[in-house]
Amino acid sequence: MQLQGKTIVVTGVSSGIGAEVVRIARFAGARVIGVDRNDPSLTLDGFVKADLSSVAAIDAAVAQLPERFDALCNIAGVPGTAPVKLVADINYLGLRHLTEQALPRIPRGGSIVNVASILGAEWPQRLAPHKALAAAQSFEAGAHWLRDHPVPQESCYQYFKEALIVWSATQSQQWFLDRGVRMNCVAPGPVFTPILGDFVSMLGQERVQADAHRMLRPGFADEIAPVIAWLCSDEARWISGANIPVDGGLASTYI
Numbered sequence: 244m245q246l247q248g249k250t251i252v253v254t255g256v257s258s259g260i261g262a263e264v265v266r267i268a269r270f271a272g273a274r275v276i277g278v279d280r281n282d283p284s285l286t287l288d289g290f291v292k293a294d295l296s297s298v299a300a301i302d303a304a305v306a307q308l309p310e311r312f313d314a315l316c317n318i319a320g321v322p323g324t325a326p327v328k329l330v331a332d333i334n335y336l337g338l339r340h341l342t343e344q345a346l347p348r349i350p351r352g353g354s355i356v357n358v359a360s361i362l363g364a365e366w367p368q369r370l371a372p373h374k375a376l377a378a379a380q381s382f383e384a385g386a387h388w389l390r391d392h393p394v395p396q397e398s399c400y401q402y403f404k405e406a407l408i409v410w411s412a413t414q415s416q417q418w419f420l421d422r423g424v425r426m427n428c429v430a431p432g433p434v435f436t437p438i439l440g441d442f443v444s445m446l447g448q449e450r451v452q453a454d455a456h457r458m459l460r461p462g463f464a465d466e467i468a469p470v471i472a473w474l475c476s477d478e479a480r481w482i483s484g485a486n487i488p489v490d491g492g493l494a495s496t497y498i
């Protein structure tokens with residue numbers, strides 16, 4: 244994988260999958276600018292501290308990013324043990340807002356990668372509401388739509404990962420046609436990162452045990468990160484609108 248000469252903005256760089264993307268992308272020659280609410284603990288080419296749940300903070304962060312960059316990896320996220328509004332704001336509405344604000348700085352041939360989840364796999368069951376939410380075209384309009392269509396705490400993580408997959412797919416074609424910028428999702432299965440424990444409490448022991456029999460083990464962050472970094476490379480130039488599972492085959496066992 245070649246990333247020489249590319250500048251990549253990565254959110255969620257201070258832990259888990261985001262930190263591994265930084266390491267791998269820099270090793271492949273990229274210049275990486277990180278964004279996170281926590282300080283990073285590895286070498287970056289630039290860092291912007293920001294809370295990606297707030298429009299004002301996102302706008303202030305974008306103002307500090309380079310005038311031009313080749314790719315944006317939206318990796319920051321919280322588990323469904325966080326309050327519903329926070330999950331909506333960080334995992335979906337804020338991600339969308341950051342991406343829309345960043346888009347004018349991404350030239351033709353650029354790439355956007357959104358980290359979804361295997362837990363977003365049931366999006367076809369709720370396609371109509373996810374399309375309606377995608378049509379609410381600003382952070383505030385989306386928040387307003389969600390006030391009228393409340394999402395339960397128990398399934399909020401799944402709901403907003405599903406919504407992210409649907410928005411990414413439906414939005415990607417226009418951006419690819421109009422601007423030559425690709426957008427894809429990567430859907431990890433369970434990964435050994437600090438939030439894995441939250442997923443266990445979120446899903447319950449029964450589901451976790453059922454999944455445990457369907458896979459070898461949870462993945463490592465360095466097994467997810469190369470796919471995200473590769474989607475930023477020119478080798479992936481004909482991939483857009485996809486949602487790529489990186490889960491040791493777990494999703495395939497549900498077919």
Ligand SMILES: NC(=O)c1ccc[n+]([C@@H]2O[C@H](COP(=O)([O-])OP(=O)(O)OC[C@H]3O[C@@H](n4cnc5c(N)ncnc54)[C@H](O)[C@@H]3O)[C@@H](O)[C@H]2O)c1
Pocket residue numbers: 254255256257258259260261278279280281293294295296318319320321322333358359360361430431432433434435436437438439442
């Ligand atoms: N770990 C898993 O099992 C798993 C599985 C599927 C998908 N994912 C997704 O992968 C992504 C990365 O998760 P991870 O496992 O590396 O978790 P992690 O907790 O190790 O990393 C998440 C990072 O996001 C940052 N972040 C969270 N909220 C933020 C905010 N408001 N503003 C700025 N930064 C914020 C955190 O500071 C942290 O550095 C998330 O979107 C998560 O939903 C994780």
